Amino acid sequence: MTKQDIIPIRSNFLDNKTVEEMGKEMVKCCEGLPSAILDFIGFMDIRKHTSWMEVRRNLESFVRMSQEVGTTLKSLTLSYDNLPHDLKQCFLYLGHSHEHSRIEAEKLYLLWLAEGLISVEDRGREEMLLNVAERYLEDLARRSMIEVHEDEVTTVTRFSSCQLSQQMRRLCLMKNEEQNFFKVVDFGCETQQVTGSSSSDRLSIHFDKYRRIYGFQIDHAEEKKIRCLLFSAKQSQHEFVWPQQLSSLVKFKYLRILEFVGISFQVTSLILEGIGKLVHLRYLSFRDCTLLELPSSIGNLKLLYILDLRVVNTMVIPDVLWKLKKLKHLYFPLSFKTRRAHKLRLDGLTDLETVTNLNLKMCDVEDLFELYNLHYLALSIPGSLQEIELIVKLMNMNSEARSLRVSLEVSKFDCYTEERLAALKQLLGCQSLIVLCFGGHISRLPLHEEISSNLAKIVLDGSELMEDPMPTLEKLPKLRVLILGNDVFAGKTLSCSAPGFIELRRLELLNLQYLEKWTVEEGAMLRLSNLTTVDCKKLKELPKGLLSVSTLQQIRVKGMCKEFKESISRFQDELTITIED
Known part of the structure; x- marks a missing residue:
């Protein structure tokens, strides 16, 4: 390439004479090689906020960096070229997203599914095509094409989102343009x-x-x-x-x-x-x-x-x-x-595989028994004993035939009678239940052996439990999120023993007005990363046992007493600590 074939540089930043001089210097530094010049132009295109005068002063350095980027892009292109055809199209689908944005994994799967990019032949017995799509995403991550982020609780899918690096995004946009995708x-x-x-x-x-x-x-x-x-x-x-x-x-x-x-x-x-x-x-x-x-x-x-x-x-x-x-x-x-x-x-919607935010006030629970292909159901029940009994029947029926997963929100269900306590016990024992948000008086929890070992998230609100719930809940092997709120416990002391809560990632204690003491043995909650305490006004300090939890990243405190706030100072400097009045 000669100096007369200079590729135009954005001239709205500089006068034409300066642009021409820079172009000539660029061609000289790149030794007239078109590929090197294109690498430089592409490199500068991703550095939109770089001062062009800075570029001119350090042109040789910038050209050298651009050639390194160009070499990297060429190696990334080889990774793309080695993808199977279906995975290439799945990768190109990431090109419509905003720069630096996280892409919701489940939404991406659904788009792939609607496009016909997910092969039915890759589906195993009792699998959804969404599960196959997740394997495709995992394959892209294994090849270092994308970065994936795991969901806090696995409901429909394991990954919550994915993201392209700057270089991978550049490759994706380049291939999108080449193929008019x-x-x-x-x-x-x-x-x-x-x-x-x-x-x-x-x-x-x-x-x-x-x-x-x-x-x-x-x-x-x-x-x-x-x-x-x-x-x-x-x-x-x-x-x-x-x-x-x-x-x-x-x-x-x-x-x-x-x-x-x-x-x-x-x-x-x-x-x-x-x-x-x-x-x-x-x-x-x-x-x-x-x-x-x-x-x-x-x-x-x-x-x-x-x-x-x-x-x-x-x-x-x-x-x-x-x-x-x-x-x-x-x-x-x-x-x-x-x-x-x-x-x-x-x-009649017998092909339904996932249903989310179903409200049984607006839909007939009996219709759910005809949804033979249902894999995931998220629903809310407004305090009806009959509907809880029907949902228990649905979960027990499906657990024998397929792996139904259920997220359930029960509101205003006070268990003052033995009949209601029995219904709650049956509900907690359903192995299909993975998320339970329960609002209402309970008085006592069943034994941990009677609670589903598949529960990954529990939210209890206003339970007024007379006994400490921690010795029961800490034995649930898959529990990742626990939220206790609004006088869920009427006692004064919560005790967590080792090696309890082996999978717990997030714990929230909200408005427990009777709570005065909380103890955590060293060796408990070893995977805890997020802790929130709000309006537990009689609680004087954070448990010393949390000092041994190396995974703890964030503590949020609101409406706590002065002594409690001072007790946080014992914790590592690298923690993100948020204290609100």
């Missing part, structure tokens, strides 16, 4: 950024800074081609005007994947008109959106596999979900209502 339009930058080309059939649009006019076009040929359409927004503004180019989704008639994240449909309600005509949809998500009512035309989407309704408001859901016979993964909002207070029908 994803087109990404990002309005979060001062100048609109577009990666990928119009020949891609996947389009991701980030509305991080809303505008009244959006300078991008989608032609008719592109509309017909697009199979995947992802919208996301971080900064909601009332004056937001939805782009005219996207005023109707019906023209994207071959869509298989449609995702909205953080969009307010109070401002852009018209966009959902005709959504029932997108009959090829496999994946539909309204995660973190504001949507007051789900369109009843959703019932027309007969091929839908995944429906995510986890909006931020209370949503009205019409009774049409029973029509979605292909549905495999259903995520309800935390709060929802039905029209005229009718219960939603779920009968």
